[in-house]
Amino acid sequence: MKLKTLLAKHKSAIVKQWINSIVETYPSETAKFLKSKKDQFSNPVGHTIMAETNNLFEQVMEGIDREKVTPFLDRLIRVRAIQDFTPSQALSFVFSLKYVIRRVVGSEIDTEALDQELVDLEASIDYMALVAFDVFMGCREQLYDLKVKEIHSNAYSLLRRAKILVEQPGEEPENA
């Protein structure tokens, strides 16, 4: 319980450092842009990072619930899943939260002897990481589905006329 109080007290410092650690996964010129421009339309990626880290931190404080955390993770991971990252790079941000917490409140955890609470909290972050893997895979799988769908749509009439269009898996070709 005490750890949560400590985290709440240092929330803005933790979230800020967490944001920095995510932004630093981009080249330096880009990192500067992501942090400086506040407008959600001119800087949608930066805006998403700011908004979702805040939301995710709240979730960590509450205790991770898969249903509740998924939409927040989705908004952030959906972006990173199609950018120039390997899967591990795309998801490293979840783990960096652990380092950030230790960096910001590590000494107080020691002096207050909150180690056990920290272990529990980190387990909770690990669980969030597992959910993050699922979200990431979902995005990538959707990407492949969309490719197939787009090829079909682009030649819709031709496929339909040739009677080789199967609209839903398992359905008979139209007019067959």
Add this chain to the structure above:
Amino acid sequence: MDTKPEFKPGNYLYAAKASALETVGLPNPRDWNPTDDDWKLPADWKGVVREGIAQRLERFRTFKLFMDICVRCGACADKCHFFIGSGDPKNMPVLRAELIRSIYRGEFKTAGKILGRLAGGRKLTEEVIKEWFYYFFQCTECRRCSVFCPYGIDTAEITIIAREIINLLGCNIDWIASPVANCFMTGNHLGLKPHTFKENAEYLLDDIEEYVGVKIEPSFNRKGAEILFVTPSGDIFAEPGIFTFMGYLMLFEHIGLDYTWSTYASEGGNFGFFTSHEMMKRLNAKMYAEAERLGVKWILGGECGHMWRVVHQYMNTLNGPPDFLDQPVNPITGTRFDNAASTKMVHISEFTADLIKNNKLKLDPSQNDHYTVTFHDSCNTSRGMGLLEEPRYIINNVCNNFVDMAPQTIRENTFCCGSGSGLNAGEYLEMRLRGGLPRANAVKRVAEDKGVNMLSCVCAIDRAVFPALMDYWVPGTDVCGVTELVANALVMEGQGEREYNLRGEENPSYVPPPESEGEAEGEAGEEGEE
């Protein structure tokens, strides 16, 4: 400038097939792959590039100016959708231009030749060509950056020249080269032969008969028609473009227009524009040649993006003036389109807006009541020809629920779909999702805040690429052409119940007509109480 691009699946486009280049006589046809170490460039490729740059510095004043006057103020840097979405700094327009400007300095300017990198110059190597291929196909030639540059530097024109130069080495992409070859040989991107084109149209005419209850019999290649209608071929076979195509057919039937389709000029799109000025000219010429052969008075053009940029900005210099055509006059309203005095070609949105303004259409906008519509300004029609009001005027007359997206993302500030200028290939979806992120992000806002569920547009590439973009970023948002919305609202003479829309789906806005009370009661009885 030092990091090399790494070609990985999803971030590069497939190389042009040798056969496509051969068909239109482009240099260095060969089979190759961007992931190969050896790109099989011609023996004297450096000479070709130097000569290519020199010729274009002479020929295009803009290019020379843009190479010289950039002060690196950075105003354009964060305006490109590919930079915003990918986070790759080389997609900042200023750095994209620098890819070729540094060679210009290093190879053409005395200071750069002597001082090299100190003067911002660098030498021409094969790595430079690979980098050009990578980054000049991450520019959709959308011109958004030019809106923000205090000097009006248009990086799109730099990309156009850069692509033209790598084409001299045979380094094009297949998604551009094959449509160009097909278009040149048969008249459209997919290479549909005249009978196939016609059969496809007939198929859609059957759909109109089934869903609207009206039989339409348009003419093909009819000499002496008043108007030739040209639209992108995507509208005749791709979903959801086909519903816009059905819309054109219904609109022209509704007003009794004397027009014809050409199965030879069966493509409004012009991927030559993404190849070279010469190729753009060759493909653009056929629309006018066909207009002359058929003896029409003027050309009406459908919903297309770059067709309009070519017509508006280049056509008259390339192939004009088309003196054999008349100044376009709307035969239904008598309006003379002075803006089309030189090109003799009128945009379908201008034409439709004029019909609505003169009360020539019988419309029931409630047929679109299940949609809350927003409108995407295609880069080409907004920044390329200034078509901003007409589509909105039309939508507001055929729909009851229209919402614009945030002002910094529409009209001349519009964000590109991320797939224009020939980048709409399947293998490039991942890159396109990066480029389309800022556009989708603005749609998402109005979808969440205002309940928008339909993204309308006046461009066939938009129609082809937005469905995937929406599915990924804003699920639940459909995509349509503006003319599809017009058709939904059109009250056709002798029409049926309109229980189904053009998509063949039950029309959620359908209300049984009150006059058939007896029947309605009977039906209500069957359906049970409601």
